[in-house]
Amino acid sequence: MTTAIVLFNRDLRVHDHPALSAACEQADHVVPLFVLDPAVPSGARAGFLAECLADLRGSLRERGGDLVVRQGDVVRETMKVAAETGAETICAGADVSSLARRREERFEKERIAFRRFPGVTVVPPDALRPSGGGDHYRVFTPYWRAWTRHGRRPVLPPPDRISLPSGLAAGRLPDHERRGGPRGGETAARERAKLWLRRELDGYGDGHDDLAGDRTSRLSPYLRFGCLSPLELAGRAARGADFVRQLCWRDFHHQVTYAFPEINRENYRRRERHWRHDRHALDAWRAGMTGLPIVDAGMRQLLAEGWMHNRARLIVASYLVRCLGLDWRDGAGHFFHHLLDGDVANNSGNWQWVAGTGNDTRPNRAFNPLRQARRYDPAGEYVRRYVPELADVPDGHVHEPWRLPALPAGYPARLDESLGGA
Known part of the structure; x- marks a missing residue:
C-alpha cells in the first residue's frame, strides 16, 4: 500500500488541485496536510485562514478524508508525518516567494520524493x-x-474519494475570532x-x-x-x-x-532612490490621518475591512512614495500585514511599480491624489463612507485637504493641481 502526502499551502481547495488529484490517482492512501508555522506571521489574515482551513477539512471529510493539521516548522513537521505514515512521496503546489523556494530546496534534500505541481x-x-x-x-x-x-x-474535478491512513490524528484547527469581512473558504x-x-x-x-x-x-x-x-x-x-x-x-x-525572489526586500531596478524617514508622517498615513480625504478613506478602509479598492491602492501608494517621499517597503509591509489578499508577488510587485523601482516602463509616473479623487469619486461618496468626519461637507469641497488639530502646524502640506501626475 502506497502513501502520499499532499502539502497544502496557497491552494486551500479540492476543485482543480493538481497535487491532490495526482496523489489520489497514484497512491492508495493520501494525507492532506497543512502546517501552521509560527515563524510566518499571518497578520490580519489569521481569522480568514482559520475559516479556509475549516471549510477545506469539511470538503475532505465529505470525500472520506480529513485535513491533518500540525504546528511548527513546515519541513520538519511534514517529515514527521511522513515517518509516521510511511509516505513515499510529498506532493505540493509550486510557489514563487523566497520563503517558499527555500522550503522546496530543503524538501529536495530529504530522502523522499518531492513533487511540485502548478495551481497558484x-x-x-x-x-x-x-x-x-x-x-x-x-x-x-x-x-x-x-x-x-x-x-x-485542463481544469481538474475534485477527487471522488480520499483514503486516509488509519490511526493518524487529525490535529486541531486554529481558533481565531472572526474580525468581519468576507467568509473564508472554498465554499464561500x-x-x-x-x-x-x-x-x-x-x-x-x-x-x-x-x-x-x-x-x-x-x-x-x-x-x-x-x-x-x-x-x-x-x-x-x-x-x-x-x-x-x-x-x-x-x-x-x-x-x-x-x-527575482528578493522582490519584497530589494529594488527590482537596482538603482536606489533617496527615501525620507519620517515616522510621524508614516504613522499618520497608516492610521488614515494625513488630512487628505481620499488617502485617509483608503487607509481606513484597509484597517476596517482588510481590503482596499484597487484604485485607492494606487492613490495611497503614490501618495506615500511620491508626495511624502517615504520608502515603498514601509508601505508594502503595512499592506502585507493588513490585507486579506496580501502576498509577496502581487503586493511587492505593485508597490515597486508605483515607486518606479519595478516593472513600470514609466518609472517617474505619479498619481495626483486630488485629480484621482475628483475623477473616480466625484460626489465624495467613498470618502464620506470611510471618513465620517466629512459627512456634512458639500460635494464640491469634500476632497479638499482638511486640518487635523492633533497634527503639528503645517502638516499635511497643502496639495493643489500644480502637483504633477494623472
Whole structure:
C-alpha cells in the first residue's frame, strides 16, 4: 500500500488541485496536510485562514478524508508525518516567494520524493520566456500577448474519494475570532464567484475604477489562499477581457518574483532612490490621518475591512512614495500585514511599480491624489463612507485637504493641481 502526502499551502481547495488529484490517482492512501508555522506571521489574515482551513477539512471529510493539521516548522513537521505514515512521496503546489523556494530546496534534500505541481497561477511562472532572450518578461504588454496564446492544462474535478491512513490524528484547527469581512473558504469563494460573474462581469470594464460603486470582484483574498483556482476562474470569465487582464497581471508579478525572489526586500531596478524617514508622517498615513480625504478613506478602509479598492491602492501608494517621499517597503509591509489578499508577488510587485523601482516602463509616473479623487469619486461618496468626519461637507469641497488639530502646524502640506501626475 502506497502513501502520499499532499502539502497544502496557497491552494486551500479540492476543485482543480493538481497535487491532490495526482496523489489520489497514484497512491492508495493520501494525507492532506497543512502546517501552521509560527515563524510566518499571518497578520490580519489569521481569522480568514482559520475559516479556509475549516471549510477545506469539511470538503475532505465529505470525500472520506480529513485535513491533518500540525504546528511548527513546515519541513520538519511534514517529515514527521511522513515517518509516521510511511509516505513515499510529498506532493505540493509550486510557489514563487523566497520563503517558499527555500522550503522546496530543503524538501529536495530529504530522502523522499518531492513533487511540485502548478495551481497558484493560470500559467506557471516559469512557462513563458521572451523570444529575445532572458528568463522572464520585464514588460507586461508582451507578456500579455504571450500569455493569451499559451496553451492551458485542463481544469481538474475534485477527487471522488480520499483514503486516509488509519490511526493518524487529525490535529486541531486554529481558533481565531472572526474580525468581519468576507467568509473564508472554498465554499464561500465559489458562491461569490458564481454570483459576481453572472451579475457584474459584463460591467467590470466600465465600473472597476468607480470607488463608491465598489464593483470589483473582491475575489482576491480567495485567490491569495487558493480557495479558487485562477485557471478555472480565467476560463469562466473568458468573455470579460478586462477582468482576465487583471488575472494576467497577477501571473505577471508571479513570474517576475520567480525570477527575482528578493522582490519584497530589494529594488527590482537596482538603482536606489533617496527615501525620507519620517515616522510621524508614516504613522499618520497608516492610521488614515494625513488630512487628505481620499488617502485617509483608503487607509481606513484597509484597517476596517482588510481590503482596499484597487484604485485607492494606487492613490495611497503614490501618495506615500511620491508626495511624502517615504520608502515603498514601509508601505508594502503595512499592506502585507493588513490585507486579506496580501502576498509577496502581487503586493511587492505593485508597490515597486508605483515607486518606479519595478516593472513600470514609466518609472517617474505619479498619481495626483486630488485629480484621482475628483475623477473616480466625484460626489465624495467613498470618502464620506470611510471618513465620517466629512459627512456634512458639500460635494464640491469634500476632497479638499482638511486640518487635523492633533497634527503639528503645517502638516499635511497643502496639495493643489500644480502637483504633477494623472
